[in-house]
Amino acid sequence: MRARTRMRSSASPAGSWFGPGGIGVHARHLRIDGVHAATVTLTGYPAEVLPGWLEAIYTYxxxxxxxxxxxxxxxxxxxxxxxxxxxxxxxxxxxxADKGRLEDPVIEAAAADAQDLAHRVARASAKLFRAAIHLTAYADSPEELDQVLAEIKGLxxxxxATLTPATFRQLEGWTATLPVGIDPLGPARTLATEALAACLPIASPDLTRLDHGDDGDAVGGVLWGLNTA
Incomplete structure (x- = not known):
């Protein structure tokens, strides 16, 4: 399959600060200025989560x-x-029940959760959100990128939880993980306030410590938010 390449011209070296020089678009990954990137989407959520359950991804x-x-x-x-x-x-x-089948514990639990959530929404003690979580991993080679994605999926x-690759939509997926507040990828999942809050990288009153590499640059997570409301 032939890769589509999008080039970006710049009148001055300062233009490189605002975007990559070129993007090679493949079915399951991108090549951005020589770096390989792939986007996956969180499509399967666990039934119950605790605050900071994505910490293993944030600190990977x-x-x-x-x-x-x-x-x-x-x-x-x-x-x-x-x-x-x-x-x-x-x-x-x-x-x-009419067919004489045994009760399905999954359906029973879902019905109880839906009833409890409906009561809390009626009392304005909880809200619903349409949420989508996307991850873009970067690596210097396709083999290293596959290894990173495999380890993330294992975690x-x-x-x-289940991750699904953005096959044939890698450019949209990469755009969805940029700090610009748009999501051309989707799909969105309906989450309650507590479930959405548990996904945020704020599980303790202390900020994640940033280590420094050999070149002196900070290495670690950076929280970046944009309110589009």
Whole structure:
């Protein structure tokens, strides 16, 4: 497959500060100024999470950009969605009971969670958000990039989370992880306030310590946010 290359011209060396000189677009990765990059999306979430459950990704010893896009859902729309979800779950429970099947613990737990969340949304003690989490990993070679992605997937698989590569949409995925506040990739997942807060890289009152490499540059995570509301 032929890679598509997008070149960016600059009238002065200062132009390199505002974007890469060229981007090679492949099906499963990008080549940005000689560096290989690949974007994956968090598509499967665990049933229960604790604050800081993504800390292993934020502190992973490689260059990884993690973007969390969140958009609040209007209270009326949130109540309508929860009502439909509860009706769907209740219909499934009654159907199983009519057929003499044993209760599905997963459906029972989901129905109880939906009922509790609906009550909290009605009391304005919780909100719903449309959220999407994307990760872009960088490496000097395709082999190193594959190794980084495999280790990241293993870390999240231990948390019962699933990553999906942005196949044929790597350019959109890379754009979604830039600090510009746009998400052309999607898809978004509906999360409650507590679940969304547990994904943020703020699990303690102390900031993550930044180490310094041999060249004196800081090495570590940087929190960057943009409010588009």
């Amino acid at each position: 010893p490689a260059r990884i950009d993690v973007a969390i896009h969140a958009e609040p859902v209007a209270p009326l729309a949130a109540a309508s969605r929860l009502r439909k979800q509860r009706a769907r779950l209740e219909a499934g429970r009654r159907g199983d 999240l698989a231990a948390q019962l």
